[in-house]
Amino acid sequence: MDAKVQYLLRLGDNALVLSQRLSELCGKGPALEEDMALTNVALDLLGQARLWLTHAGELEGRGRDEDALAYLRDAHDFHNVLLVEQPNGNYAHTLVRQFYFDAWHYFQVGALAQSADVRIAEIAAKSLKEITYHLRRSGDLVVRLGDGTALSHEYTQTAADELWMYTGEAFQYDAIDEQMAAAGIAPPAATLRAQWLAHVGDIFAEATLAMPSPDAWMQKGGKTGRHSEHLGYLLAEMQFLQRAYPGAAW
Amino acid sequence: MTVMPAELDQAAVWAWLADVADPEIPVISVVDLGIVRAVEVAHDSVTVTLTPTYSGCPATHVIEAAVREALQAHVEDVRIVTRLSPAWTTDWLSDEGRRKLQGYGIAPPAQQVIDISALRGGLAAAVSRRAGIGPTAVPCPHCGSTHTELTSQFGSTPCKALYRCRACREPFDYFKCH
Numbered sequence: 070m071d072a073k074v075q076y077l078l079r080l081g082d083n084a085l086v087l088s089q090r091l092s093e094l095c096g097k098g099p100a101l102e103e104d105m106a107l108t109n110v111a112l113d114l115l116g117q118a119r120l121w122l123t124h125a126g127e128l129e130g131r132g133r134d135e136d137a138l139a140y141l142r143d144a145h146d147f148h149n150v151l152l153v154e155q156p157n158g159n160y161a162h163t164l165v166r167q168f169y170f171d172a173w174h175y176f177q178v179g180a181l182a183q184s185a186d187v188r189i190a191e192i193a194a195k196s197l198k199e200i201t202y203h204l205r206r207s208g209d210l211v212v213r214l215g216d217g218t219a220l221s222h223e224y225t226q227t228a229a230d231e232l233w234m235y236t237g238e239a240f241q242y243d244a245i246d247e248q249m250a251a252a253g254i255a256p257p258a259a260t261l262r263a264q265w266l267a268h269v270g271d272i273f274a275e276a277t278l279a280m281p282s283p284d285a286w287m288q289k290g291g292k293t294g295r296h297s298e299h300l301g302y303l304l305a306e307m308q309f310l311q312r313a314y315p316g317a318a319w
Numbered sequence: 320m321t322v323m324p325a326e327l328d329q330a331a332v333w334a335w336l337a338d339v340a341d342p343e344i345p346v347i348s349v350v351d352l353g354i355v356r357a358v359e360v361a362h363d364s365v366t367v368t369l370t371p372t373y374s375g376c377p378a379t380h381v382i383e384a385a386v387r388e389a390l391q392a393h394v395e396d397v398r399i400v401t402r403l404s405p406a407w408t409t410d411w412l413s414d415e416g417r418r419k420l421q422g423y424g425i426a427p428p429a430q431q432v433i434d435i436s437a438l439r440g441g442l443a444a445a446v447s448r449r450a451g452i453g454p455t456a457v458p459c460p461h462c463g464s465t466h467t468e469l470t471s472q473f474g475s476t477p478c479k480a481l482y483r484c485r486a487c488r489e490p491f492d493y494f495k496c497h
């Protein structure tokens with residue numbers, strides 16, 4: 070498969086899988102405001118996933134549209150990072166996962182908005198406005214919970230530590246990422262990682278949270294289709310209807 | 320009724336579009352919202368270029384269908400083109416649209432959007448925790464007081480945030496800057 074198509078699938082799958090995870094909280098958020106925020110973020114991500122997957126399908130040229138790509142691929146054909154498929158856990162997990170992702174997404178898509186590929190740059194510029202808002206919100210809440218009560222601090226620190234090993238994969242470039250970076254489409258890994266570490270460091274300092282070691286051992290595999298056990302369950306729920314009733318429509 | 324091609328001009332099409340209401344906020348039209356970017360008239364067809372507000376906004380398809388329906392009352396061949404770039408911004412809301420929002424109980428965007436041109440100033444500045452929550456006051460659409468506070472960064476639709484007025488105690492929607 071063409072490297073650009075693979076790269077677009079990674080972008081689309083990250084947004085799609087996280088959107089699905091956040092949608093699980095619809096009607097179950099810990100507070101009304103959070104319920105609305107999480108589902109609005111899910112909606113933004115779903116819209117972005119549609120743009121990326123549609124473009125991937127067009128470039129691939131095998132007649133697969135956004136729906137075919139979302140509903141008719143199995144777990145090993147998904148290219149999202151492991152971070153986004155992790156379960157919602159307690160609210161600190163949901164929030165810290167979001168913050169780690171938003172910060173990376175923001176700098177990545179910010180660079181893509183300046184991409185040499187015109188269509189990628191257009192989708193990125195559109196998405197970046199939404200992602201900026203997401204990151205402001207999740208960063209703000211990490212500070213409030215981290216620098217909140219003893220209990221909220223403890224939960225947030227634990228979530229930050231537990232999810233840390235899933236943050237490295239985004240910066241471990243393989244041949245596909247390198248090819249995109251060399252073509253001026255994607256940002257270089259080192260730049261992206263430095264920006265991410267600096268922003269997470271700033272927010273954690275303000276949140277009185279201890280930053281885990283950047284040199285810690287990191288999980289990987291999602292980008293090439295080797296996922297944690299959680300993705301299969303997520304897809305089973307998301308894809309059931311289209312699998313059981315192919316072509317079902319409103 | 321289908322008009323003769325000779326009568327079909329841009330001004331007429333814009334006027335028809337000014338009657339197409341936003342499905343979420345029916346007091347403003349798609350023209351007020353600033354999502355109609357271009358109208359092209361050729362012989363007996365009309366091409367309307369729309370720019371979506373938010374990537375995932377569920378109203379996007381409803382708006383397309385409404386635009387098509389409104390124009391097909393006059394012209395048979397209606398083409399709708401979706402254009403992403405430049406990305407929609409609340410700076411494109413018309414003054415008329417802002418007044419209508421206010422009258423409807425939704426506070427219009429309180430400031431000009433710095434937009435992604437801020438990229439040149441560095442990505443980090445845009446996500447400072449205080450960016451966009453700064454000193455700009457959002458006046459209450461009910462009583463006009465600026466003694467208001469943000470209760471949630473997201474409201475009932477992706478384009479709105481929730482505020483409450485500390486003077487008249489009413490909650491209200493704020494059409495956030497984007």
